Amino acid sequence: MLEARDISVEYNGNAVLASASLKLSPGRIAAIVGANGAGKTSLIKALNGSVPVAKGEILLDGRSLASLSRAEIARNIAVVAQETESRFPVTVREFVLTGRFAYGSSFGWENERDIEAAERAIADCELKKFAARRMNDLSGGERQRVVLARALASEGRVLLLDEPTANLDLAHQTLMFRLVVERCAEHQYAAAIITHDLNLAAEFADEVVMLAKGRIAHMGSPAEVLTRANIREIFNVEVLLDTNPSSGKARVTQVY
Numbered sequence: 001m002l003e004a005r006d007i008s009v010e011y012n013g014n015a016v017l018a019s020a021s022l023k024l025s026p027g028r029i030a031a032i033v034g035a036n037g038a039g040k041t042s043l044i045k046a047l048n049g050s051v052p053v054a055k056g057e058i059l060l061d062g063r064s065l066a067s068l069s070r071a072e073i074a075r076n077i078a079v080v081a082q083e084t085e086s087r088f089p090v091t092v093r094e095f096v097l098t099g100r101f102a103y104g105s106s107f108g109w110e111n112e113r114d115i116e117a118a119e120r121a122i123a124d125c126e127l128k129k130f131a132a133r134r135m136n137d138l139s140g141g142e143r144q145r146v147v148l149a150r151a152l153a154s155e156g157r158v159l160l161l162d163e164p165t166a167n168l169d170l171a172h173q174t175l176m177f178r179l180v181v182e183r184c185a186e187h188q189y190a191a192a193i194i195t196h197d198l199n200l201a202a203e204f205a206d207e208v209v210m211l212a213k214g215r216i217a218h219m220g221s222p223a224e225v226l227t228r229a230n231i232r233e234i235f236n237v238e239v240l241l242d243t244n245p246s247s248g249k250a251r252v253t254q255v256y
Contacts, residue, residue, distance in 0.1 A: 001026055001190045002047060002077070002158045007056035009042045015054070015212045017042045024158060026188035029180060031201035031222075033194075035235055040194045041082075043211070044160050047192065048079050074102035076188035078156030080148050080164045092138070092146050093131045096122055099153035114153075121152040126172075135151075140167035141223055148176060154185070159183065160192040165200065177204045202226055202250040210234055212230070226250055 002024040009017040024030060024047075032040050045051040047058060049065045058065040060076060090098075099121070100114040109194070110118075122131055125145045135143060144167050151159060159180060165173040181204055183189040192209075195201055201208050201222060208225040210218040212234050218225045227241040231239050232253070238255040 001060060003059045004043075005056050005059065007046055007053045008202040009039075009046050009051055010054040014246035015214060017046065019056075020216050020248060021056075022209055022216070022219065023150065024190035024192055026157075026190055027184050028206040029184055029191045029193065029204060030207045030209055031193050031195055031205035032209045032211065033196070033198060033201055033234075034217075037213075038211040038234075039214040040211055040253050041162055042044065042214075044079070044192065044194060047158075048160055049073050050079075054143070071102045074154065074156070076156050077158040077160060078154045080144075080151045080159070080161040082162050087132055089136065091132055091134055092149075093118065093122065095135055095146055096149045096153050098220075102154065106202060107243065117155060118149075118153045119148040124152060125149040128248055140155050141172060144168060145172060145176070146177070157187075157189050159189055159193075161191065161193040163194050163196065165195065165197065173200065180204070198226055198231070198252040203244070203247060222250055226244065226252060 004020055004022050006021050008015055018042060022030065028127050032043060034040055042051065046053055060068065065073065085162065097110055097114060097120045100117065103114065122128060125148055127145055127149055130138060130142060135146065144164060148164060164176050168176060179198055180191050180193065184191055205222055207220065208222050209216060210230060217234060218230050228239055228241055231237065240253045240255055242251050244251045
C-alpha cells in the first residue's frame with residue numbers, strides 16, 4: 001500500500017534520515033520507536049509527502065507519491081501530528097469536519113456523508129460531549145483525541161500517527177491504539193505509529209521499526225526487535241523482559 005524505498009531526508013544539507021526502506025501493508029500496524037532525534041518524525045513526514053526526499057522514492061499503491069496532488073494524498077493518507085493548540089476559534093465538530101476537505105468540502109459545504117463520517121469519528125473517540133466546545137477550551141489530551149477523530153473522519157486508508165498518546169491518560173492511550181487496530185482489521189487500513197511506550201508497541205503492533213541516528217537499526221516482529229540487547233543499544237538502558245499474563249505479549253520493565 002505505502003512503501004518507502006531507500007529514502008533519505010535532508011535539512012539544510014544535513015541528513016536526518018538515510019537509506020530507510022519499509023512497507024506499510026493493509027491490516028497491519030508498524031510501531032516506530034527510537035531515542036529523541038533518531039529521525040522518527042522525519043520518516044512520518046516523508047511518508048506523507050510533507051517533506052521531500054533527497055534520495056529514493058515513496059510509492060502509494062505503486063504510484064510515486066511525488067506525482068500525486070495534495071488532495072489525492074489526503075484522501076488516502078491521514079496524519080495525526082503531535083498535539084498543538086488550534087489558533088482558530090473552531091468547535092470540535094468543525095475541526096473534525098476539516099478532515100473531509102480532500103473531498104471538496106469546507107465550512108458550510110459539507111454533505112451528508114461528510115457529516116456522518118465526522119459524527120462517527122467523534123463518537124468513536126468518545127468526544128460527543130465536547131462536540132460543540134471550542135478547541136482552545138480543551139485540555140491537551142482532549143485536543144489530541146480530536147486530532148485523531150479528524151484523521152479517522154478523512155477515511156484515509158493509511159494512518160500515520162506521531163506520538164498520539166503523549167498527552168493521554170492510560171485509558172485513552174489504550175482507546176487510541178484500539179481504534180487504530182479496529183480500523184486496520186475491519187477496513188484493511190495500514191498504520192505507522194511513533195511511540196515511546198515499548199509496551200504499547202509490543203501489545204498492539206505487528207511490526208516494530210527501531211531507528212537510531214537517522215537509520216533503521218532493527219525491524220521485525222515485536223518479539224524479534226524488542227530484545228534486551230537492542231533496547232540497550234538504542235536507548236542505553238537495562239530492561240527486564242517477561243510476558244504480560246493478560247495478553248501473552250512481551251512486557252518491558254526498565255531496571256533502575
